[in-house]
Structure formats: structure tokens, C-alpha cells
Amino acid sequence: MTLADISSNLLYAxxxxxxxxxxxxxxxVKGNKKGTYKSEQRWGKVAITITVIxxxxxxxxxxxRWMVTGHAPISNMFEFTxxxxxxxxxxxxxxxxxxxxxxxxxxxxPIALLIIAYASMFPxxxxxxxxxxxxxxxxxxVITVVVAEGILAISAAAGLIYLLKVVDQxxxxxxxxxxxxxxxxxxxxxxxxxTSTFFTLTNYEADFAYVNKDGQPSEITYNMPAxxxxxxxxxxxxxxxxxxxEMPPIVHAGKLTTVFWSVMVGTVLYALIRLVFRxxxxxxxxxxxxxxxxxxMDEINYRSIIxxxxxxxxxxxxxxxxxxxxxxxxxxxxxxxxxxALVTFLFYAAYLHLRLxxxxxxxxxxxxxxxxxxxxxxxxxxxxxxxxGLHSYA
Amino acid sequence: MDKLIxxxxxxxxxxxxxCESCGRPLNEQxxxxxxxxxxxxxxxxxxQTYNKSIIDKIWNFFSSVKIGVGIIVVLxxxxxxxxxxxxxxxxxxxxxxxxxxxxTDIYGSVGTVYHALGFHDLYNSFWxxxxxxxxxxxxxxxxxxxxxxxxxxxxxxxxxxxxxxMRKQRILAEGPGEADTLKKAEExxxxxxxxxxxxxxxLLAEKGRFSRxxxxxxxxxxxxxxxGVMLRMMPGFYVDETLWIREGETRAIPDAPGYVxxxxxxxxxxxxxxxxxxxxxxxxxxxxxxAKNYQTDVVLYKIPEGALPGDTADMEVVEEHAIRVNQxxxxxxxxxxxxxFQQDELKTMSFALxxxxxxxxxxxxxxxxxxxxxxxELEDGSVVELLGYYPDFSxxxxxxxxxxxxxxxxxxxxxxxxxxxxxxxxxxxxxxxNTVEPLGDNEYKLAFQxxxxxxxxxxxxxxxxxxxxxGLGGLIFMIGVAQGMYFNHRRFWIQQxxxxxxxxxxHTNKNWFGLxxxxxxxxxxxxxxxxxxxxxxxxxxxxxxGEQLT
Numbered sequence: 001m002t003l004a005d006i007s008s009n010l011l012y013a014x015x016x017x018x019x020x021x022x023x024x025x026x027x028x029v030k031g032n033k034k035g036t037y038k039s040e041q042r043w044g045k046v047a048i049t050i051t052v053i054x055x056x057x058x059x060x061x062x063x064x065r066w067m068v069t070g071h072a073p074i075s076n077m078f079e080f081t082x083x084x085x086x087x088x089x090x091x092x093x094x095x096x097x098x099x100x101x102x103x104x105x106x107x108x109x110p111i112a113l114l115i116i117a118y119a120s121m122f123p124x125x126x127x128x129x130x131x132x133x134x135x136x137x138x139x140x141x142v143i144t145v146v147v148a149e150g151i152l153a154i155s156a157a158a159g160l161i162y163l164l165k166v167v168d169q170x171x172x173x174x175x176x177x178x179x180x181x182x183x184x185x186x187x188x189x190x191x192x193x194x195t196s197t198f199f200t201l202t203n204y205e206a207d208f209a210y211v212n213k214d215g216q217p218s219e220i221t222y223n224m225p226a227x228x229x230x231x232x233x234x235x236x237x238x239x240x241x242x243x244x245x246e247m248p249p250i251v252h253a254g255k256l257t258t259v260f261w262s263v264m265v266g267t268v269l270y271a272l273i274r275l276v277f278r279x280x281x282x283x284x285x286x287x288x289x290x291x292x293x294x295x296x297m298d299e300i301n302y303r304s305i306i307x308x309x310x311x312x313x314x315x316x317x318x319x320x321x322x323x324x325x326x327x328x329x330x331x332x333x334x335x336x337x338x339x340x341a342l343v344t345f346l347f348y349a350a351y352l353h354l355r356l357x358x359x360x361x362x363x364x365x366x367x368x369x370x371x372x373x374x375x376x377x378x379x380x381x382x383x384x385x386x387x388x389g390l391h392s393y394a
Numbered sequence: 395m396d397k398l399i400x401x402x403x404x405x406x407x408x409x410x411x412x413c414e415s416c417g418r419p420l421n422e423q424x425x426x427x428x429x430x431x432x433x434x435x436x437x438x439x440x441x442q443t444y445n446k447s448i449i450d451k452i453w454n455f456f457s458s459v460k461i462g463v464g465i466i467v468v469l470x471x472x473x474x475x476x477x478x479x480x481x482x483x484x485x486x487x488x489x490x491x492x493x494x495x496x497x498t499d500i501y502g503s504v505g506t507v508y509h510a511l512g513f514h515d516l517y518n519s520f521w522x523x524x525x526x527x528x529x530x531x532x533x534x535x536x537x538x539x540x541x542x543x544x545x546x547x548x549x550x551x552x553x554x555x556x557x558x559x560m561r562k563q564r565i566l567a568e569g570p571g572e573a574d575t576l577k578k579a580e581e582x583x584x585x586x587x588x589x590x591x592x593x594x595x596x597l598l599a600e601k602g603r604f605s606r607x608x609x610x611x612x613x614x615x616x617x618x619x620x621x622g623v624m625l626r627m628m629p630g631f632y633v634d635e636t637l638w639i640r641e642g643e644t645r646a647i648p649d650a651p652g653y654v655x656x657x658x659x660x661x662x663x664x665x666x667x668x669x670x671x672x673x674x675x676x677x678x679x680x681x682x683x684x685a686k687n688y689q690t691d692v693v694l695y696k697i698p699e700g701a702l703p704g705d706t707a708d709m710e711v712v713e714e715h716a717i718r719v720n721q722x723x724x725x726x727x728x729x730x731x732x733x734x735f736q737q738d739e740l741k742t743m744s745f746a747l748x749x750x751x752x753x754x755x756x757x758x759x760x761x762x763x764x765x766x767x768x769x770x771e772l773e774d775g776s777v778v779e780l781l782g783y784y785p786d787f788s789x790x791x792x793x794x795x796x797x798x799x800x801x802x803x804x805x806x807x808x809x810x811x812x813x814x815x816x817x818x819x820x821x822x823x824x825x826x827x828n829t830v831e832p833l834g835d836n837e838y839k840l841a842f843q844x845x846x847x848x849x850x851x852x853x854x855x856x857x858x859x860x861x862x863x864x865g866l867g868g869l870i871f872m873i874g875v876a877q878g879m880y881f882n883h884r885r886f887w888i889q890q891x892x893x894x895x896x897x898x899x900x901h902t903n904k905n906w907f908g909l910x911x912x913x914x915x916x917x918x919x920x921x922x923x924x925x926x927x928x929x930x931x932x933x934x935x936x937x938x939x940g941e942q943l944t
Binding site: 004068069098099123125126127128130131132134135137213248249250294295296299302303306307309310313314317318321325326327328329330331333334335336339340342343346347349350353354356357358383 | 433459460462463466467469470473474476477481483484500501502517634665671673674676677678680684685686687688718719720722729731733854856858861864868871872875876879880904905906907929930933
């Protein structure tokens with residue numbers, strides 16, 4: 001077995017460990033009798049042990065991959081997103097050590113699983129570094145950012161648990177709607193993973209020629225049946241599914257097709273869940289939160305932001321500016337990724353000021369923490385894949 | 395306004411909420427609250443006290459957290475809007491008209507609106523810069539409004555506080571104590587690194603007060619940073635020039651007087667996927683070529699002081715250097731960056747002056763595409779005059795040939811050819827692909843013979859004297875943020891009454907969990923009465939009432 005094989009096997013091992021730990025945490029929480037934490041204390045220990053084993057395996061993946069590629073494995077979508085999954089689990093382990101909250105594991109681990117599964121949909125082969133990335137600042141800047149985002153994401157998980165407990169599932173409210181919307185969007189990610197995996201396993205490929213937005217002839221390979229066609233497309237693969245709609249040149253119909261399939265499959269999955277269980281997902285999760293101490297969740301929400309915010313400022317703004325000055329001759333250039341790092345920073349700054357200055361704690365803080373996570377994910381997914389800039393490396 | 399005199403006799407400045415000396419609530423609103431508002435120690439803040447003059451109103455506006463957060467949110471949304479379509483600096487168009495046309499051509503009506511609203515240059519718009527300025531003012535005023543009274547108050551803290559103050563703290567314990575309770579508590583608190591001061595029957599234990607200054611220090615850092623950014627507008631602080639230099643060329647460095655640069659050559663390397671790089675094979679196969687290195691080898695010269703402008707005879711070699719991406723060449727406060735390149739740029743073009751009918755040549759000429767001559771004399775007395783040269787010919791406008799850039803990408807020549815056969819001369823417009831004879835059919839033509847090419851490097855010349863200021867601002871910001879967030883200010887007040895009973899109150903600005911862990915240890919060591927968290931009690935009570943209602 002080569003070192004590269006060992007590396008990817010360690011990642012599989014971590015994935016499986018997180019999967020098992022999710023259920024053990026779930027069982028630990030479910031087993032609690034009202035007002036007691038006995039089950040949580042007993043099974044929580046087992047679950048956190050499995051989580052730590054998984055985390056160590058993923059750390060092993062990270063280190064061995066670093067050895068194989070010769071550079072910090074955070075240089076493309078697969079590597080960065082996988083690392084984000086790892087720091088999310090790492091952040092959870094720290095918070096668990098402080099607060100012993102099994103219910104947090106039940107929420108964080110499946111999100112980490114989704115993130116790692118999402119990462120695996122991108123090309124995972126070992127890729128060389130372009131000149132702009134050949135510097136130690138790659139490791140310094142990106143690792144600091146990914147650690148900060150992992151910790152900040154914990155606040156969103158704590159916020160989510162808070163909301164699962166307090167949002168009344170019996171009344172038709174905006175809160176109930178948006179909470180379920182979060183659950184739905186998580187299912188959509190699952191939809192993307194399922195669709196992508198299905199078409200990869202079935203080796204679906206269809207080539208099209210098209211004219212790009214600058215009027216130049218180009219080619220594209222679809223890995224899913226093309227619902228949307230590129231501008232002035234012509235099929236180059238025999239028997240390929242003919243696109244139903246042709247898009248104008250500025251719309252990347254290939255990506256749109258992927259989004260369309262993911263939303264379709266995700267929605268079908270969501271509908272099936274609703275049909276089988278006859279309940280909203282947030283409603284199904286609510287019983288798990290019966291013993292949740294709201295004040296503790298609020299504290300974890302706030303504490304993770306307090307720990308994560310300085311690290312984020314350091315990594316995503318200060319280190320980023322130093323590197324930008326070295327590589328691009330200017331410390332700031334309003335590149336979309338830079339702007340969205342600033343947006344994230346300003347958002348958490350607003351969170352802190354609202355909390356300290358206007359007493360926004362509890363439910364308001366919980367919503368803000370969840371929105372913060374949405375912004376982080378937007379910067380990771382949409383800014384890389386849709387808003388192309390200097391940073392798009394997918 | 396009058397000074398507020400507390401029951402304890404202390405004179406407080408107008409607007410004070412909790413007496414500076416004993417902590418008694420001074421207004422009815424505060425008296426009716428279950429928990430004291432401890433955010434700024436109940437001190438008199440200017441913004442909460444005066445609201446008469448226009449200065450008061452401005453001060454109050456900018457010191458409000460609501461306004462500050464409002465500015466942050468507007469900035470955040472505006473910044474995000476600026477990423478919907480690329481900013482103008484990332485658009486492949488140079489003139490204002492081209493930029494406007496680009497947005498319409500590529501993005502349709504959305505692009506037209508985006509451009510019309512000025513969002514294509516959003517971050518340089520006066521309103522965006524104005525918002526940043528307002529944020530800076532808010533940072534200064536809001537900080538002063540809070541810092542000054544808070545500092546005074548924490549500096550002059552008393553050990554003994556009134557029981558009404560203590561009972562309004564979130565952490566509260568009341569109950570019987572022993573004779574040595576205070577002493578034991580003091581011991582343990584000191585062991586936990588609290589600074590303990592005692593007075594009569596009470597003690598005040600305090601830890602991490604400096605963390606209270608964190609927010610103000612990080613705001614100072616931000617102000618210094620923004621000041622540094624503003625300084626760039628001043629002449630002499632900031633240089634941003636582009637220098638295109640071709641292989642073998644020697645050029646003066648723009649905005650760097652006295653310095654001259656020679657390019658020895660440009661190198662582009664790509665990954666081969668062989669040998670050491672075999673592991674990258676799969677990735678290279680998928681994406682095609684991947685660049686490994688962009689490099690310009692240069693020699694830097696300095697013209698001695700006192701030499702005439704343009705006199706390069708006595709210049710001295712300063713340094714030979716390889717400029718690569720991520721490895722700028724720094725000298726004397728300047729830095730040269732490898733930013734762009736043009737491979738196989740046309741260097742010269744050669745032509746033969748031929749008779750169109752017979753194909754007979756009267757001789758060859760070679761035109762240097764960077765520094766063309768105006769006339770070329772051939773051996774037999776024929777002359778080719780260069781009437782016009784368009785290095786990057788882009789078409790005709792009002793009958794005049796145009797050039798898009800000064801780079802010889804698509805050269806066009808307007809020539810007059812005079813031979814002994816055609817003494818009046820014939821005019822011709824020549825580009826790479828065709829020849830136009832504007833004044834009727836010619837006898838002679840310039841037949842294309844060949845080109846010479848070379849690489850050119852696009853370097854950025856940068857001087858930024860604001861960087862140390864920006865760095866200082868960033869450093870102070872980080873210190874302030876870490877100080878305010880990774881540390882917290884914890885205090886306990888303990889009093890023992892004449893009958894031996896203990897009254898204990900605890901407060902922290904953040905991390906109540908940590909405060910309680912400390913108190914657990916002290917309680918155990920000194921057998922203090924059990925404490926309760928009044929806020930949790932209140933919430934539990936509210937919830938209890940809520941459940942009864944439903």
C-alpha cells in the first residue's frame with residue numbers, strides 16, 4: 001500500500017467513525033430520562049472516544065497527504081472542504097471537553113459527514129501548485145482560516161440545537177418555517193452527494209461544443225444528463241441527452257444542471273422523509289432536545305464565536321493581506337473572496353456588538369449564529385463555484 | 395444638570411445609574427430592576443446624559459451601538475452587492491465607454507443597471523467611502539463615550555458595596571458563615587490568582603480587569619489601520635505602476651527616479667508530470683497544462699546622483715535578481731512584482747519592396763516594432779517612409795487607423811514607397827493579413843518576409859510607505875481582540891455581617907461558566923453558602939409561568 005492509499009483509507013476510516021459516533025451520540029441523548037443525564041454520561045464517553053479516533057484518523061489523512069503532495073493539503077476544493085470537516089470535529093471535541101454536551105455531537109457530526117461527502121464530489125487527485133500558491137503562506141493563511149471556520153461553525157450547531165428546542169412546532173410561525181428550511185437545505189446537500197455519486201458510478205459523460213461569453217468556441221463535459229444547454233451548444237457524444245433549454249452565454253449551464261439535479265433529488269428525498277415519518281425534520285429532532293440546557297447552548301454559541309473570531313480575523317484578514325501583498329503586490333483588491341471574508345468578519349462583529357450592546361442573547365443569538373454559518377458556506381461554495389475570481393480553484 | 399447625591403453621601407456626576415461609591419441604584423428604573431445593568435458599571439456616559447446642543451446630538455448619534463451596528467450591516471450588504479458582477483478592475487476593458495459597453499454586452503440589462511448604479515466601481519464610490527468614514531467616527535466616539543467613565547469607575551472601586559447592589563448581581567449567595575470564612579475565601583481566591591483587597595468586614599476579589607480594555611484597544615488598531623489606508627492618497631506614500639519590459643531591454647523604472655532595469659529574459663515553466671512530478675500526472679491530464687514558474691531575470695542599475703536625466707552612461711549595477719511570483723524584488727523601499735507576461739511578442743518585421751507584376755525585389759527592410767524609424771532607404775535609392783504606425787491596430791475610426799494598446803500585437807503601417815520607377819511615391823496601409831491601397835492601385839508592394847519575436851514581462855512597481863502603519867494597526871487590533879476575548883474580568887464581593895452571615899455577589903463580563911467554576915472551588919474551601927444564578931432563576935420562572943399558561 002502506498003502512502004497515498006494509506007492517506008485515503010484513513011479518510012474513509014474517519015468518515016465511518018464519525019458515522020458510528022453520530023448514532024451513538026443520538027442514542028446517548030435519546031436514552032436520557034427527563035431531567036437526568038445518566039445515559040448521556042455513560043454513552044457520551046463511548047461516542048466521544050469514537051469521535052476522537054475518527055479525528056485522529058483524519059489528522060493522519062491530512063499529514064500523510066501533506067507528505068505525498070509536498071504541500072499543505074488545502075489547495076483545492078476537495079482538500080479545503082475535507083479539512084473544514086476535520087476542524088469542525090476538532091472544534092466540537094474542544095467544546096465537548098469543556099461542556100460535556102452529547103447533543104452537540106449529534107448535530108455536529110452529521111454536518112461534518114455531509115461536508116466531507118460534499119468534498120469527495122470534487123476531483124481528489126494530487127494536484128500541483130500554481131506559482132501564486134507556492135509559498136508557506138498557503139499553509140499559514142488557509143489552515144488558520146479553516147480552524148477558525150471550524151470553531152465558528154460550532155456556534156451555529158449550538159444555535160441550531162437552541163432553536164430546535166425553543167421553536168414551537170405546533171404553531172405556524174416564521175421561525176418554524178426557516179428552521180425547517182435549514183433542514184431542507186441540508187437534505188439538498190445530501191441530494192447533491194447522492195446524484196453526483198450515482199452518475200459517477202454509472203460513468204455518465206456527455207461532451208458538448210458551445211460558444212462562450214467572449215464569443216470563443218469551447219467544449220464542456222457534463223457528468224449529469226444535460227437539462228440546460230450551454231450557449232449555442234452542439235452535442236459531441238452520440239446519444240447524449242439533449243438539453244431541454246438553452247441558456248444565455250453568461251449562465252454556466254453545466255453548473256446549473258448540477259444544481260438542478262441536486263435540488264430535484266434532494267427535494268424528492270425530503271418529500272420521502274416527510275411522507276414516511278409524517279413530520280417535519282425539525283419536529284423529529286425536537287424530542288432529542290428535551291434535556292437541553294438552553295443557557296448552556298447560548299453560552300457555547302457565544303463562546304465559540306469568542307474563540308473563533310480572533311482566529312478568523314488573524315487568518316482570513318491579516319494573514320490574507322500579508323500574503324496578498326507578497327503575491328499580488330496589493331494587500332487588498334476587492335476580489336470576491338476577499339470581500340466575502342470581510343463580510344463574514346463584519347457579520348460576526350455585528351453579532352458581538354448586538355450581544356454586548358443590545359443584549360441580543362438566546363434565540364436572537366442562535367439565529368445569528370446559524371446565519372453566520374450560512375455566510376461561511378456561501379463563501380466556500382458559491383464564491384468558489386459561481387462568482388469566479390482570483391481564488392476560484394475548483 | 396445637578397450632581398446626584400447618593401444616600402451614602404457620595405456625589406455622582408449627573409447621569410450616573412449606580413452610585414460610584416456604594417453601588418446603590420440611583421434612579422427609579424434601575425431600582426425596579428431585578429438585576430443591575432453592569433455593562434459600563436452604571437457610570438454616567440455623556441451620550442446618555444446630555445441631548446441639547448447639536449454637538450450632543452452628533453455625539454449621541456455616533457456613540458450608539460444601534461447606529462454602529464447599522465453602519466456595519468449596511469457596509470456588509472454593500473460589500474456583498476459589489477461581488478454580484480465583477481468590479482471594473484477585473485473587466486477586460488480599458489476606457490470608460492468600453493467598460494460600460496462590456497457590462498451591457500455580457501450581462502444584458504442587469505449589467506446596464508449595475509453599471510448605471512455605479513456598482514461596477516462600488517468600493518471607490520463616495521458613499522461607500524463615506525460609510526467607512528462614518529464607521530471610523532463611530533469607533534472613536536462610541537469608544538470614548540464608554541472608555542472614560544468605565545476607566546474612572548474601575549480605578550476608584552470600593553471594596554464595600556451596598557447590599558442592594560450585591561443583591562442585584564447575577565451570582566448571589568446568602569447564608570451563615572464561620573469566623574474564618576472571609577479569611578479562607580481570601581486564601582483560595584488569592585490561590586486562583588485573584589487580586590484581593592479587604593476593607594473592614596468585606597473583600598473584593600478581582601481578576602483580569604485588563605480584558606475590559608480589549609474592545610477599546612482593538613478599536614484603536616482599526617482607526618490606525620483606516621488612517622494608514624487614507625494616507626495612501628498623499629503623494630509620495632504610494633506608487634503603483636506597471637512596467638512592461640522585453641527581453642534584452644533596458645528601461646527606467648517609472649516613479650523610481652535614478653533606477654534602471656534590464657531584463658535578461660522571461661521564463662515560463664510548466665509541470666511535466668514526469669520524474670518527481672509523476673504524482674501530479676492524473677491532475678495534469680485532467681486540466682491540461684499547469685504553470686510551475688513565472689520568472690523574469692533582471693539587472694538593476696542606479697544612475698549616479700548628479701547625472702543628467704536620461705544619461706545612462708555611468709550607471710552602476712546594483713543587483714542581479716530573479717523576480718518570481720511570491721518573491722518580489724525589493725530595493726530601497728520599492729518592490730517589483732512578476733504580474734504578467736506576453737510570450738512571443740513581435741519584435742521586428744521584415745519586408746521586401748517588390749514589384750507587383752514581376753515580383754522583382756528592390757531590397758529588404760526590417761522595422762523595429764518598438765522604435766520604428768521614419769524612413770528606410772534601400773540600396774538602389776528607393777525609400778520607404780513610415781507615415782503612421784499602429785502597434786495594435788483595431789480598425790478605422792473616421793477614416794483614421796486606431797491602435798488599442800501600445801503593445802505590438804497587431805501592427806499596422808501606413809507607408810509611402812518611392813522608387814526610381816515611381817518617383818511620386820505610392821501609399822499603402824499594411825497589416826498582418828491584408829494590404830489596403832487607399833489612393834488607387836500601386837505598382838509596388840511591401841511583401842512580408844518574416845518576424846522576430848521575444849518575450850515580455852509585465853512587472854508591477856510598488857512602493858507603499860503606509861505598510862508599517864497598516865501593520866501596526868493590525869497588530870494592535872489583534873492584541874485588543876485577544877485581550878478582550880480570551881480573558882475576562884471576574885469579580886467577587888463578599889461581606890460578613892455582624893451576626894456572622896455572609897453576603898456574596900459575583901460578576902463577570904463574559905464566561906459565566908468559568909466564573910462559576912472558580913466560585914465552586916472557593917465555596918468548597920471556605921464553606922460559603924450555596925450560590926444561585928439569578929438570571930437562570932428568572933428564566934426558569936418565566937418558563938414555569940409560560941407552561942402554566944399553555
